[in-house]
Amino acid sequence: MYSKAYRRWHHVKDKTLKKKRQNLRNPVILARLSALCEEFEHGLHKSAENDQKLQVFNEFHLSFFNNFDAAESLWRQFEKDAACFIYQRFSFCRSWHASVGKKTDKTPHIVAVQDLTGETVMLVPLCLEKTRFGTVVSFAGDGMADYLAPLVQDDFAQNITKAEFQKLWNSILATIDGNIDMVWLDRQPISIAGVRNPVSLLSSFDFVSSSHALKFPRAANWSQCARILRSGQTTKKIARRFAKLAGQGEIELVEITGAKARQDHIHKLLVLKVENLNQSGILHRMDKPDVARFYGALVGEETMQDDLCQFELRCGGKMIASVLGFVHHGTFYYQISAFNKKDFGRYSPGLLLQYQLLEWSFSRGLERFDMTVGDEVYKGDWSNETTTMVTVAQVFSTAGRLNYTYRRAMLWTTSKIKKSPRLRKLVMRVMKKADNIVTMPRFELHGMARFQKNLKEHSQGH
Incomplete structure (x- = not known):
């Protein structure tokens, strides 16, 4: 296969030859065109065969990196214009690897795809993990990122076919040394900022949840925008809640800035989030030590400061709700939120916080x-865009098949528990009883006490 430009030129040349043959004109020009065509084809194949450093697939060649430092320059340059999420930013992935990836022995394998002009068209931040069921290939950020996807150039993603990408993907996997037992790429959106995600072209199955977003309509101000999105009755209901809350004190949305203030804020937010989830009977892993390590490292990342959004909604100086978000390429990402349900639960603090953040995003000219x-x-109440999420899985060995079966079973179980309140309550009761059983001295701390101890140790390290 040759480039689009070549195919287009070849088509024009064929038409020219046909016309010239029909009219029997300019035989010298016809001979010259044929010679140029043969010369071009010969030069193209010779260039691909002679350059041993390039791994050529059609019009692409691959380069790969086994550490973040080696890929930093290319990655930071490409992310400026590529279609990508905040979760595929270099700073996000490096913070993830430093705080989580290294702890779980995940080795980075970052693959850059370039066309024959040397222009990068896709960057795939993969990681290799040694598990009890063999070597698993996954995306960097797994476990902390809401979306896992490559960084892609628009034209490349829109024009590559399923068969072409399958061959390219096989070439990407061939750059990995050693045997691979399974590829597990979950949380794959079918589109990346409106651009098709080429990884979703691979064989896949639906993820347990979809993603939701709001694309702001054109409006003169936020009040008009809110009326377009929701009925007048809904906006009046929200206004009444704000009016009732105002009776308790002045309402303000406070942005958290400064290194120390941001670290304190994220630690309090995580503690409050764990309390909210436990009270609601929702299964979660927010109390795990790696969660505190990751968000502490991310908030402290110097190159992420302009993209971090940390807010508290306060009434009379008291915190009602707290949130961590990101801004990237005109989009606000609503990452973690928690609420003071004990003192302000009757005012629907989550609804009020979301409304304030929507107004904040609109007023700053964000698109989504x-x-x-x-x-x-x-x-679902506020979104006007829903994106299907898929999981791409490929098995290459018996160990990989066992791993695949285990993960599919866990996904199925989790989806059933989420959909059944009775099952959730039963599982939470079992977990609470297990949490209170002390079998060995090293398990002396459990639940919230253990989580707060981890946070305290982490904060002392800063």
């Missing part, structure tokens, strides 16, 4: 408000 992955009711 991404509520990320999950099918919660509040996301």
